[in-house]
Amino acid sequence: MGQLLPAGGRELRVTEARRRFFEEGACPDGVLPTEVLRSWLRCRDAGVDYQANGRGDPEGRSGLADARERSELLLNNASGVMEHVFEQIRSSGSMVILADSQGMILHSLGDPDFVGRAQRVALQPGALWNEDMRGTNAIGTALVEAAPVEVIGAEHFLDRNGILTCSAAPVFGPEGGVAGVLDISGDSRSNQRHTLGLVRLAAQLLEKRLFEIQHAREILVAIHTRPECIGGLQEGLLAVAQDGQVVGANGIARALLKQLPVSLEGLDFSAVFRLSFGAFMDRCARDPHALQALDLRAGERIFSRLRAAGPLVGMSRAGARADAGESAARTQPGQPAKRCNRHSGEITLDCLATGDPRLQLALDRAARITGKDIPLLIQGESGVGKELFARAFHFSGPRSDGPFVALNCAAIPESLIESELFGYVGGAFTGARREGAIGKIQQAHGGTLFLDEIGDMPLGMQARLLRVLQERCVTPIGGQRQIPVDISLVCATHRMLRDAVKAGIFREDLYYRVNGLTVTVPPLRERSDIRSIVAKILEVELGDTPRAGQVRISEQVLDFVENYPWPGNVRQLQNVIRVAAALLDDDETEILPVHLPEELFGADPMDDAESGRQQAAVPAGGAEAAAAALASPSMPARSLDEIELEAIAAVMREVSGNVSAAARRLGISRNTLYRKIGRMH
Numbered sequence: 001m002g003q004l005l006p007a008g009g010r011e012l013r014v015t016e017a018r019r020r021f022f023e024e025g026a027c028p029d030g031v032l033p034t035e036v037l038r039s040w041l042r043c044r045d046a047g048v049d050y051q052a053n054g055r056g057d058p059e060g061r062s063g064l065a066d067a068r069e070r071s072e073l074l075l076n077n078a079s080g081v082m083e084h085v086f087e088q089i090r091s092s093g094s095m096v097i098l099a100d101s102q103g104m105i106l107h108s109l110g111d112p113d114f115v116g117r118a119q120r121v122a123l124q125p126g127a128l129w130n131e132d133m134r135g136t137n138a139i140g141t142a143l144v145e146a147a148p149v150e151v152i153g154a155e156h157f158l159d160r161n162g163i164l165t166c167s168a169a170p171v172f173g174p175e176g177g178v179a180g181v182l183d184i185s186g187d188s189r190s191n192q193r194h195t196l197g198l199v200r201l202a203a204q205l206l207e208k209r210l211f212e213i214q215h216a217r218e219i220l221v222a223i224h225t226r227p228e229c230i231g232g233l234q235e236g237l238l239a240v241a242q243d244g245q246v247v248g249a250n251g252i253a254r255a256l257l258k259q260l261p262v263s264l265e266g267l268d269f270s271a272v273f274r275l276s277f278g279a280f281m282d283r284c285a286r287d288p289h290a291l292q293a294l295d296l297r298a299g300e301r302i303f304s305r306l307r308a309a310g311p312l313v314g315m316s317r318a319g320a321r322a323d324a325g326e327s328a329a330r331t332q333p334g335q336p337a338k339r340c341n342r343h344s345g346e347i348t349l350d351c352l353a354t355g356d357p358r359l360q361l362a363l364d365r366a367a368r369i370t371g372k373d374i375p376l377l378i379q380g381e382s383g384v385g386k387e388l389f390a391r392a393f394h395f396s397g398p399r400s401d402g403p404f405v406a407l408n409c410a411a412i413p414e415s416l417i418e419s420e421l422f423g424y425v426g427g428a429f430t431g432a433r434r435e436g437a438i439g440k441i442q443q444a445h446g447g448t449l450f451l452d453e454i455g456d457m458p459l460g461m462q463a464r465l466l467r468v469l470q471e472r473c474v475t476p477i478g479g480q481r482q483i484p485v486d487i488s489l490v491c492a493t494h495r496m497l498r499d500a501v502k503a504g505i506f507r508e509d510l511y512y513r514v515n516g517l518t519v520t521v522p523p524l525r526e527r528s529d530i531r532s533i534v535a536k537i538l539e540v541e542l543g544d545t546p547r548a549g550q551v552r553i554s555e556q557v558l559d560f561v562e563n564y565p566w567p568g569n570v571r572q573l574q575n576v577i578r579v580a581a582a583l584l585d586d587d588e589t590e591i592l593p594v595h596l597p598e599e600l601f602g603a604d605p606m607d608d609a610e611s612g613r614q615q616a617a618v619p620a621g622g623a624e625a626a627a628a629a630l631a632s633p634s635m636p637a638r639s640l641d642e643i644e645l646e647a648i649a650a651v652m653r654e655v656s657g658n659v660s661a662a663a664r665r666l667g668i669s670r671n672t673l674y675r676k677i678g679r680m681h
């Protein structure tokens with residue numbers, strides 16, 4: 001910033017072009033930017049007087065209050081962006097202006113030096129700066145062109161505006177139409193480089209905010225053909241309803257998906273991508289931060305990342321109020337909505353009740369404290385479903401319309417936890433985003449913050465978190481202001497926190513803060529409802545594919561599943577079912593042992609049952625568990641040997657005794673099959 005352009009020669013040529021245009025009706029080629037020349041022609045055709053001298057539009061000024069009300073969302077969300085832009089151009093003798101879609105100036109921030117001069121040309125709130133009123137100018141011309149425009153000095157249609165140099169970019173609303181214009185105007189003699197780029201970036205930032213607010217209740221999916229663009233201003237955004245219908249797309253997403261023959265809105269996710277929305281959400285549930293590659297139906301591959309819906313980055317107070325009012329109306333105290341949408345992750349505690357008495361106890365106790373401002377601590381081994389439990393707790397309470405924001409303290413580097421949790425202001429540290437970032441605590445305002453693996457939080461961070469919980473305020477890194485937050489806290493840990501306190505790695509005061517009620521989710525091997533879980537997983541896996549409801553799981557597999565010790569708990573079981581469902585041939589409708597992954601049985605799925613038993617037992621923490629499993633009352637008379645042999649017999653029957661076909665179907669060599677068949681006799 002701050003560099004002067006060599007203006008002289010250019011200025012003279014524009015002045016001469018101006019003389020010829022107005023006196024002779026012609027304009028020399030190559031002097032004016034094409035959008036400026038187009039505008040001059042429009043203004044001349046519309047009869048705009050280039051020598052007009054009036055001070056502006058008194059009617060417009062009186063309509064300012066109405067205009068501001070009509071554009072409340074734009075106005076409220078623009079102020080932060082405008083302040084940020086103003087910081088960049090401070091002392092350059094310029095001002096930042098927001099105008100509505102009619103060109104009326106709604107708000108401006110300016111250098112006092114320049115404001116006086118600007119007022120002389122009515123560059124002030126209430127004045128109309130459309131082309132009809134003021135001829136070619138950055139605001140009005142950007143509105144007509146629906147594109148960023150720079151108008152320098154004598155390029156302005158009205159003589160009196162020749163003292164200005166202006167750069168403006170339209171701000172597109174969530175529906176795609178122009179919602180307003182951001183503009184930077186200054187003295188024509190001090191044209192700043194990069195001003196157009198700056199105003200364009202600011203407009204994109206604002207557009208993104210407006211889109212996020214408009215679609216606060218939908219699931220946002222960021223997309224781009226280049227993975228590095230995800231998370232930045234260049235990312236496309238899709239808003240998808242819980243049922244998988246695309247209900248909104250920002251301009252970038254529209255451009256990325258332009259090869260679609262019809263408009264995006266109303267299409268099912270699976271009509272755009274080669275994946276059902278359920279399957280996509282399921283992948284995201286496994287790692288919400290991971291980039292997902294998605295194949296477009298049109299052929300190309302793009303990258304995506306789930307963006308949690310929630311209270312929005314810099315959401316205006318007006319927006320927040322509307323939101324809170326609406327949710328209060330929709331949530332009846334004591335009557336949480338009963339939702340079991342596993343695709344979207346919106347499930348309630350009821351949905352998790354599948355008959356296991358220990359889990360039921362945990363569910364009942366948690367249900368009693370929903371809405372009571374008591375922190376919940378969920379204990380359990382990795383993969384037992386602690387996060388799912390936390391979600392269900394959130395969606396069972398009065399905050400269910402607010403955001404559910406999760407942070408896994410063990411999964412992100414220690415150096416990033418602080419900025420992830422607390423956020424930062426622009427320029428707080430090297431590498432920080434210019435516009436700053438809102439931390440998870442602030443994102444969870446009005447909803448639930450879920451801190452997974454809280455036991456792994458670094459000690460320094462624990463002290464800061466404790467302060468937030470005590471003061472109910474957060475101060476972003478590099479910021480001065482304390483921002484009040486209203487969050488419900490749910491934490492999870494796979495280790496006994498009390499032991500961590502004893503070991504000196506977890507603060508005792510924080511332990512008492514997070515541990516209002518502790519519940520334990522039992523490990524899968526100890527649950528009595530495994531069959532129901534398998535059924536639910538299969539249901540989610542098949543989603544809305546044509547196979548949904550048509551695939552069953554064989555008794556042999558169910559027996560195995562009930563008796564395997566599952567060191568990875570539900571997560572491991574989910575993977576096994578997912579793989580098994582994927583291995584089914586088109587004409588197969590039953591999941592058989594052969595569809596289980598090799599690692600459960602060794603290299604050969606139907607390999608020696610003895611090694612299978614060892615494999616099953618060892619990772620689970622010893623032979624005892626396996627022995628107990630195999631001796632379980634639900635399988636009194638059958639061992640893995642027997643299950644295996646039954647499976648072989650079933651396949652042999654299906655293929656009418658053809659050993660080669662059976663070996664292929666079972667995924668083993670003919671020799672192995674002969675050996676196993678030998679044991680049958």
Ligand SMILES: Nc1ncnc2c1ncn2[C@@H]1O[C@H](COP(=O)(O)OP(=O)(O)OP(=O)(O)O)[C@@H](O)[C@H]1O
Pocket residue numbers: 285286352380381382383384385386387388389452492494533536537570571574
């Ligand atoms: N009752 C259930 N029915 C179906 N799927 C489940 C169930 N419980 C958990 N899952 C699935 O198992 C996977 C692991 O669950 P989750 O992430 O909640 O476990 P966790 O205990 O939080 O794991 P970690 O210790 O790694 O944080 C998820 O994909 C989840 O959807």
